Amino acid sequence: DTGVSQDPRHKITKRGQNVTFRCDPISEHNRLYWYRQTLGQGPEFLTYFQNEAQLEKSRLLSDRFSAERPKGSFSTLEIQRTEQGDSAMYLCASSLEGGTVHGYTFGSGTRLTVV
Amino acid sequence: QKEVEQDPGPLSVPEGAIVSLNCTYSNSAFQYFMWYRQYSRKGPELLMYTYSSGNKEDGRFTAQVDKSSKYISLFIRDSQPSDSATYLCAMSDYGNQFYFGTGTSLTVIP
Numbered sequence A: 001d002t003g004v005s006q007d008p009r010h011k012i013t014k015r016g017q018n019v020t021f022r023c024d025p026i027s028e029h030n031r032l033y034w035y036r037q038t039l040g041q042g043p044e045f046l047t048y049f050q051n052e053a054q055l056e057k058s059r060l061l062s063d064r065f066s067a068e069r070p071k072g073s074f075s076t077l078e079i080q081r082t083e084q085g086d087s088a089m090y091l092c093a094s095s096l097e098g099g100t101v102h103g104y105t106f107g108s109g110t111r112l113t114v115v
Numbered sequence B: 001q002k003e004v005e006q007d008p009g010p011l012s013v014p015e016g017a018i019v020s021l022n023c024t025y026s027n028s029a030f031q032y033f034m035w036y037r038q039y040s041r042k043g044p045e046l047l048m049y050t051y052s053s054g055n056k057e058d059g060r061f062t063a064q065v066d067k068s069s070k071y072i073s074l075f076i077r078d079s080q081p082s083d084s085a086t087y088l089c090a091m092s093d094y095g096n097q098f099y100f101g102t103g104t105s106l107t108v109i110p
Helices: none
Strands: A006-007 A010-013 A019-024 A033-037 A044-050 A054-055 A063-069 A075-079 A088-095 A112-114 B005-006 B011-014 B019-025 B030-038 B045-050 B053-058 B061-066 B073-078 B085-092 B106-109
Touching: A006 A088, A019 A088, A019 A112, A044 A063, A044 B005, A054 A063, A075 A088, B005 B085, B011 B019, B019 B085, B019 B106, B030 B061, B045 B053, B045 B061, B073 B085
Parallel strands: A010 A112, B011 B106
Antiparallel strands: A006 A019, A019 A075, A033 A044, A033 A088, A044 A054, A063 A075, A088 A112, B005 B019, B019 B073, B030 B045, B030 B085, B053 B061, B061 B073, B085 B106
């Protein structure tokens, strides 16, 4: 296992379309996080899973956003009715217990462009 | 006011220089402090983490935390062109998310 994998690397979509991103964490990591990063800004927390349970959601995660981690392994992030303001890099990260103490491992991100 | 403030730079230094990168924060509950490096179009890569005031050294990198001043620093000694990247500070309380600075863009000129 070489790290956190995200797919696709880049997605261009028309406004109003739905998009889905996938994240495969490091296999032994039970915690999985989604962050969003816009140009010139640091990553902002969206949501966090411990195994298959979604334990925390940011208010940034509007009702157009939904995330799942059905079997406690990979996760998907879906954005419905995309808007131009959704254009950003979507980063997935994973960790063992204590991720906020020792840091977590990020994937390379999915860059979303809404036109 | 953002919880974490970081000068975005850009910062340009000659090879071999000592680089100082800094962040300030407002939330006294923050206990865990990290520095990440991010190359263009890549995800952040963890460089160092610490959870107490004082210094922590790892090779050419030294992380410094001053909780009384709510100020953290990353020093890079003998900077190399390969250090050219954006450096992000991040911090957390006892929760499950990090609060990131905006990042400082560093260029090391050969």
